[in-house]
Amino acid sequence: MTLFWILSTAALCLCALWLAYPFLRKTEIERDETDAALSIYRDQADEIRRDLATGLISRSEFDAAQREIEVRALKAARNSVGGMSVTRRSPLTATVVVAALVAGSAAGYAWLGTAGAEDRPLAARKTEALVQKAQAGDIGSRIELLVETVKEHPDSFEDWWLLARSYAATGDNASAADAYRRAAELSENDPGVLSAYAEAMTLANGNKVPQAAKILFQQIRAETGDPRARYYLALAKAQAQDFDGALRDWAALAAESDPNAPWMPLVRRDIVNMARFTESDVSKYLPDASRAELNKAAGKQADADQFALLRRAAALDKQLEDDPSDYKGWQELAQIRAALGDARKARAAVDAARDRFSAAPFILSKLDATAADLGLDLIPGTEAVNGPSQEDITAVQSLSADEQAELIEGMVAGLAAKLDDNPDNPDGWVMLVRSYSHLGETGKAADALARASAHYSDNPDVLAKIKSNVAGLVE
Numbered sequence: 001m002t003l004f005w006i007l008s009t010a011a012l013c014l015c016a017l018w019l020a021y022p023f024l025r026k027t028e029i030e031r032d033e034t035d036a037a038l039s040i041y042r043d044q045a046d047e048i049r050r051d052l053a054t055g056l057i058s059r060s061e062f063d064a065a066q067r068e069i070e071v072r073a074l075k076a077a078r079n080s081v082g083g084m085s086v087t088r089r090s091p092l093t094a095t096v097v098v099a100a101l102v103a104g105s106a107a108g109y110a111w112l113g114t115a116g117a118e119d120r121p122l123a124a125r126k127t128e129a130l131v132q133k134a135q136a137g138d139i140g141s142r143i144e145l146l147v148e149t150v151k152e153h154p155d156s157f158e159d160w161w162l163l164a165r166s167y168a169a170t171g172d173n174a175s176a177a178d179a180y181r182r183a184a185e186l187s188e189n190d191p192g193v194l195s196a197y198a199e200a201m202t203l204a205n206g207n208k209v210p211q212a213a214k215i216l217f218q219q220i221r222a223e224t225g226d227p228r229a230r231y232y233l234a235l236a237k238a239q240a241q242d243f244d245g246a247l248r249d250w251a252a253l254a255a256e257s258d259p260n261a262p263w264m265p266l267v268r269r270d271i272v273n274m275a276r277f278t279e280s281d282v283s284k285y286l287p288d289a290s291r292a293e294l295n296k297a298a299g300k301q302a303d304a305d306q307f308a309l310l311r312r313a314a315a316l317d318k319q320l321e322d323d324p325s326d327y328k329g330w331q332e333l334a335q336i337r338a339a340l341g342d343a344r345k346a347r348a349a350v351d352a353a354r355d356r357f358s359a360a361p362f363i364l365s366k367l368d369a370t371a372a373d374l375g376l377d378l379i380p381g382t383e384a385v386n387g388p389s390q391e392d393i394t395a396v397q398s399l400s401a402d403e404q405a406e407l408i409e410g411m412v413a414g415l416a417a418k419l420d421d422n423p424d425n426p427d428g429w430v431m432l433v434r435s436y437s438h439l440g441e442t443g444k445a446a447d448a449l450a451r452a453s454a455h456y457s458d459n460p461d462v463l464a465k466i467k468s469n470v471a472g473l474v475e
Helices: 002-024 033-053 059-078 091-112 122-135 139-152 157-170 173-186 191-204 211-224 227-239 243-256 264-278 291-297 306-322 327-339 343-356 361-374 390-397 401-421 426-438 442-455 460-469
Strands: 028-031 084-087
Touching: 002 091, 033 059, 139 157, 157 173, 157 191, 173 191, 191 211, 191 227, 211 227, 227 243, 227 264, 243 264, 264 291, 306 327, 327 343, 327 361, 343 361, 401 426, 426 442, 426 460, 442 460
Parallel strands: none
Antiparallel strands: 028 084
């Protein structure tokens, strides 16, 4: 507060000096500039007379110049204010101006100021503004406050927990996972906090259960049987293409849960979607399935005209070819394809839209929600390894036999490298075994099948499908 008064007094003194200075200057006499101007015009008139006498200008030029000089001289004479001006010193006026300034400043501060108020640094005022916004329901301000709070109290579990939940509420799952991790450390690995942490990691990973989250969920399930851990472990099985295992686990969770439990709509949705993809009888896993759920699992839409759906899908294909910026059109196309039972085309529609709107987080969140609702992200690998396009085939056919062989070997080697990086792709393993077999490299084909068998050793259903698709190609 002392600094405030020092600065205020200094500013007041400077203002008073600036206002009083004109009245304190010494007496000055200033000559009017009109006399000087008239003197110049007289000299000019004399000069043009001399020029006329010596023949430097003509009579007409002399008359024109003389008229111009007379006009300017008359104009200067009309603007004259008397020839002289006197500026006198007035200490009394200066005193009155300074007194008025001081009195006005004091009165203004007495009316608007608060003399007894404590110092309020900028940081404190900023915090107060954030508090007011947070109390009004602004979650962004609440998060900013919590970030500052955890900086001041880094060992407060409650503050980290609130920060994590606030991040999760805004959809910032990556930041939520970081905050949950710190909260889990401070809670000494409380199962409930670990479960929230693992879920945030999964959501931040595009709803794909990462290995670290899977380990946490397994630990939590062994300790508490937490429904969230059971749900995500079943989801991990589905993403590893253990579809039957996922269905059994979700069905067990549904059977053991209260029908009104908050997680039940999500569990029932995924049971129905997985039953549709695997062409299973949904009533086996969901005995109380509704008519709508039965129709959805059968790839039907209740009371829907299949022909009308096909016509609408064709219209959307044409519409999106002309205007691919309509994200709602992509959503509708995916929904129709799923209703018609074509999960791969539904997934292709969602993936095409994701590529189109890769720089638009809001639209991507809408597309992710559509994919989750339709169960399109339950089965990975639909886009992981593709066969050659028609353009690739045409290009290969234009090459010589040796060039074709070299190119094909390169493509097969690339496929093998992709499977080394991402072995969770049964179609890719089938393609690799077949490729080696057609190239006559039976040893590499057998080795590829052996690697696929080792990878899917804990998933006999998927392994059986792989072997049935390469039967007769490998001894």
